[in-house]
Amino acid sequence: MELTGAQILIKLLKEEGVKTIFGYPGGVVIDIYDELMKSDIRHILVRHEQGAVHAADGYARASGGVGVCLVTSGPGATNTVTGIASAYMDSIPLVVFTGQVPVHLIGNDAFQEVDIVGITRPCTKHNFLVKRTEDLAKTVKEAFHIARSGRPGPVLVDIPKNVSVTKIKYKAPGPVKMRSYNPTCNPNKRQLQKVLELIKAAERPVIFAGGGVILSKAPEELTKLAKRTQIPVTTTLMGLGAFPGTDPLWLGMIGMHGTYRANMSTAHCDLFLSVGVRFDDRVTGKTDTFASQAKIVHIDIDPTSIRKNIPVTVPVVGDCKCTLEELNRMLEGVDLGDLDKKRKPWLDQIQAWKDTKPLAYEQKDIIKPQYVVEKLYELTEGKAIITTEVGQNQMWAAQYYHFDKPNHFITSGGLGVMGFGLPAAIGAQLACPDHIVVDVAGDGSIQMNIQEMATAVQCNLPVKVVILNNGYLGMVRQWQQLFYDKRYACTCMEHAPDFVKLAEAYGASGFRATKPEEVESVLKKGLSTPGPVIMDFVVEKEECVYPMVPAGAPITEMLLV
Amino acid sequence: MLDADKHVLSILVENQPGVLSRISGLFSGRGFNIESLCVAVTTDPTVSRVTLVTKADQMIIEQIKKQLNKLINVIKVHELTGSPFVEREMVLIKVHAKPEHRAEILRTVDIFRCKVVDVGAEHYTIEVTGTEEKLDAILSLLKPIGIKEIARTGVIALFREPK
Ligand SMILES: Cc1ncc(C[n+]2csc(CCOP(=O)(O)OP(=O)(O)O)c2C)c(N)n1
Ligand SMILES: [Mg+2]
Numbered sequence: 066m067e068l069t070g071a072q073i074l075i076k077l078l079k080e081e082g083v084k085t086i087f088g089y090p091g092g093v094v095i096d097i098y099d100e101l102m103k104s105d106i107r108h109i110l111v112r113h114e115q116g117a118v119h120a121a122d123g124y125a126r127a128s129g130g131v132g133v134c135l136v137t138s139g140p141g142a143t144n145t146v147t148g149i150a151s152a153y154m155d156s157i158p159l160v161v162f163t164g165q166v167p168v169h170l171i172g173n174d175a176f177q178e179v180d181i182v183g184i185t186r187p188c189t190k191h192n193f194l195v196k197r198t199e200d201l202a203k204t205v206k207e208a209f210h211i212a213r214s215g216r217p218g219p220v221l222v223d224i225p226k227n228v229s230v231t232k233i234k235y236k237a238p239g240p241v242k243m244r245s246y247n248p249t250c251n252p253n254k255r256q257l258q259k260v261l262e263l264i265k266a267a268e269r270p271v272i273f274a275g276g277g278v279i280l281s282k283a284p285e286e287l288t289k290l291a292k293r294t295q296i297p298v299t300t301t302l303m304g305l306g307a308f309p310g311t312d313p314l315w316l317g318m319i320g321m322h323g324t325y326r327a328n329m330s331t332a333h334c335d336l337f338l339s340v341g342v343r344f345d346d347r348v349t350g351k352t353d354t355f356a357s358q359a360k361i362v363h364i365d366i367d368p369t370s371i372r373k374n375i376p377v378t379v380p381v382v383g384d385c386k387c388t389l390e391e392l393n394r395m396l397e398g399v400d401l402g403d404l405d406k407k408r409k410p411w412l413d414q415i416q417a418w419k420d421t422k423p424l425a426y427e428q429k430d431i432i433k434p435q436y437v438v439e440k441l442y443e444l445t446e447g448k449a450i451i452t453t454e455v456g457q458n459q460m461w462a463a464q465y466y467h468f469d470k471p472n473h474f475i476t477s478g479g480l481g482v483m484g485f486g487l488p489a490a491i492g493a494q495l496a497c498p499d500h501i502v503v504d505v506a507g508d509g510s511i512q513m514n515i516q517e518m519a520t521a522v523q524c525n526l527p528v529k530v531v532i533l534n535n536g537y538l539g540m541v542r543q544w545q546q547l548f549y550d551k552r553y554a555c556t557c558m559e560h561a562p563d564f565v566k567l568a569e570a571y572g573a574s575g576f577r578a579t580k581p582e583e584v585e586s587v588l589k590k591g592l593s594t595p596g597p598v599i600m601d602f603v604v605e606k607e608e609c610v611y612p613m614v615p616a617g618a619p620i621t622e623m624l625l626v
Numbered sequence: 627m628l629d630a631d632k633h634v635l636s637i638l639v640e641n642q643p644g645v646l647s648r649i650s651g652l653f654s655g656r657g658f659n660i661e662s663l664c665v666a667v668t669t670d671p672t673v674s675r676v677t678l679v680t681k682a683d684q685m686i687i688e689q690i691k692k693q694l695n696k697l698i699n700v701i702k703v704h705e706l707t708g709s710p711f712v713e714r715e716m717v718l719i720k721v722h723a724k725p726e727h728r729a730e731i732l733r734t735v736d737i738f739r740c741k742v743v744d745v746g747a748e749h750y751t752i753e754v755t756g757t758e759e760k761l762d763a764i765l766s767l768l769k770p771i772g773i774k775e776i777a778r779t780g781v782i783a784l785f786r787e788p789k
C-alpha cells in the first residue's frame with residue numbers, strides 16, 4: 066500500500082482512537098488538513114494555538130484519554146508553548162503535532178522556521194523531529210505511548226512538510242518497544258509491608274493525595290483505603306475530586322490557601338501517607354517544618370518526585386492504582402483494632418479545628434465572590450465540571466465547590482496559566498457533551514483567551530463562563546494589600562469590556578448581576594440558556610482569599626479572615 | 627556547595643541527535659553542575675556512553691541520577707564513585723620550549739611516562755594520559771616553563787571487573 070505521510074498520520078491517529086483534534090492550519094500542514102477532512106476525526110478550529118493546547122488539556126482530563134493538537138510551523142508552534150508547559154507541570158497526556166519547513170530548509174532560517182523541538186525540550190515529556198516518512202508511523206505510536214504511560218505528559222512531534230507529502234510503501238509498525246523507557250508500575254511489596262506497619266501503629270494519620278491519584282484512575286482505591294483505615298484525607302489543588310468533598314473524613318485542600326484543619330492536621334499528624342503528589346512549594350510552605358512530627362510515606366510513579374523536596378521515611382515507586390489496590394488487599398486480613406475508639410481523639414481534634422476556623426465569608430450589600438461559587442455549587446448540585454482561570458477565582462472555586470468525583474475540577478495547577486479556563490472548558494465539553502461545564506473566571510484572565518468564545522459558538526458548545534469581576538488582577542492585588550502596604554502597582558484593570566455585550570458580539574448570551582439578590586436568578590438563567598453564556602458578577606473589589614500562608618512560611622502560620 | 631562530593635556517572639544513551647542537549651539542558655535547567663563530560667559511541671553503534679563528572683551533595687546526586695534516568699533516551703545510569711573503577715583523562719599540552727628548557731621538559735616527560743607528539747622551533751606538544759591528579763601534577767610542573775595552551779578531554783571511566 067502506497068501512502069503519503071499525511072495519510073499515514075491520519076491512519077495512525079485513528080488506530081490510537083483519536084476522535085477529536087484541536088488545531089489551527091498553516092502552510093506546512095495543509096497536506097495533513099487535506100487528509101484530516103476526509104476522515105471522521107472531528108477537528109475543532111480554535112482561534113489561537115494556545116487555546117488548542119488548553120482545550121486538548123481539558124479534553125484529556127475530562128475524558129481520561131490523550132488530548133491531540135495540530136498546528137503549523139513557526140508562530141503556530143511557538144503559540145503552543147504555554148499550553149504545553151502547563152500540561153507538563155500537571156502531567157497531562159497530550160500529543161502535539163507541529164508542521165515544520167521541509168527537511169532541506171531546516172537550519173536555513175526559512176520562512177516560519179523555528180526549532181520547536183529545541184524550544185520545547187524542557188517542557189515536554191519527550192519530543193521528536195521526524196526526518197523521514199518511513200519513521201513517521203513508529204514515531205506517532207511511540208509519542209502516544211510515552212504521553213499516556215508512566216507519569217503522563219505532553220509529547221511533541223515535529224513533521225516537516227516533505228515528510229507529510231512524500232509517498233512511501235506503508236509498513237505497519239509493530240508494538241512499541243523502547244529499551245530506554247520502561248516505567249515501574251508495580252510497587253515493591255517489602256516497602257508496602259512497611260507502610261502497613263506504619264498504618265497499624267499510627268495514632269494521628271493523614272492521607273495526602275494529589276493529581277497522580279486522578280491520573281492513574283485510583284480515587285476509588287484511595288477512598289476504600291481511607292474508609293477501611295478511618296484516616297482523614299486532604300488533597301492538593303490537582304487532587305480535588307480524588308476523595309469525596311462531602312465525606313466526613315474530608316479535610317479540605319492543603320497548602321497556601323488550604324483549610325485550617327488540613328494544614329493543622331498536617332502539622333500535627335504522626336503518619337503522612339502521600340500518594341501521587343510532588344510536594345510543590347505552594348503545598349509545603351517552609352519545608353523544614355512541614356509534617357515535622359510525622360513519618361512520611363510517599364507513593365509515586367515518578368522516582369524524581371520522591372525525596373526531591375521532602376525527606377521521606379518510606380518511599381514507594383509505583384503506579385498509584387496498582388499500589389493502592391495492593392495495599393487494600395494486604396489490609397484485608399489485618400486487625401486494626403477498634404478504629405472508632407482509636408481514631409476518636411484525633412478526629413475530635415480535627416473537628417475542633419474545623420469548628421473554630423471554618424472557611425467563611427460574610428455576604429453583605431455587595432456580591433461576595435465566594436457566595437457566587439457557593440450558589441453555583443447548589444444550583445448544579447455539585448455535578449458540574451468546573452474549569453478555572455488563575456488567581457482568586459481559582460482558589461474560591463477550589464474552596465467553595467465541593468468535588469465528589471475526579472475529573473470534575475480542571476485547573477492549571479503547576480504553571481498557573483491565566484487564560485486556561487475557557488479553552489479547557491471547551492475541551493471538557495467536547496469530552497462530556499451531557500455535562501454542565503462551567504469556567505469560573507476572573508475579569509483579567511478571561512481576556513487572555515476570550516477569542517475562544519467564537520470557537521464555542523461555532524461548535525455550539527454550551528460552556529458557561531462565570532466571571533467573578535472584581536476589576537482587579539485580584540490575586541496580585543491581594544499580595545500587594547497584605548505584603549506591600551496596599552501599593553496596587555498595575556493591578557487595577559481601569560478599563561474592561563462590557564462582558565455582556567462581548568458575549569452577544571460573539572453570538573453567545575450574556576447576563577449580569579450587580580446585587581446579591583440577583584446572583585441566584587442570573588445563575589439560573591445563565592445555566593438554563595442553551596449555547597455558550599457569559600455571566601458577569603460584579604463582586605466586592607477588595608475581597609481576599611483566606612486562609613493564606615505567606616510564601617515560604619510554615620503552613621500553620623495562616624492569615625485568617 | 628557544602629559537602630558537595632565529586633561523582634563520576636557513566637550513562638548509556640541512544641545514539642541519536644539531541645540526546646546530549648537533553649542531558650546538558652537538564653543540568654542547566656535544574657541548576658546542577660557539570661565538571662566534565664565525554665561522549666562517544668560504544669561498540670554498539672546505536673548506543674553512546676556519556677561519562678559525566680559532577681559535584682553534588684547526597685540529596686542532589688540522587689535527584690541527578692533519577693532525572694537522568696527519566697530522560698526517554700537514557701538507557702542506563704551507573705554511578706562509578708563508591709565502587710572500584712578505573713578513570714583516565716588525556717591532555718595535550720603545548721609548552722614553550724626554548725633551547726635552555728628543552729632538557730628539563732624532556733626529563734619531565736620521561737618521569738611522567740608521556741610523550742612529545744609535536745615539535746616546533748619554539749614549542750613541544752605533549753600528550754599525557756592518566757588520572758586527573760596526574761594531569762594536574764604535570765601541568766603544575768610545566769607551568770613555570772610557560773604553557774601556551776592545553777586541551778583536556780575530561781574523564782572517561784569504567785567499573786573494575788572483580789579479579
Ligand atoms: C499568563 C499569566 N500572567 C500573569 C500571571 C500572574 N497572575 C496570577 S493571578 C493574576 C491575577 C488574575 O486576575 P483575574 O483573572 O482578574 O483573577 P482574580 O485574581 O481577580 O480572581 C495574575 C496577573 C499568571 N498567573 N498568568
Ligand atoms: Mg479579577
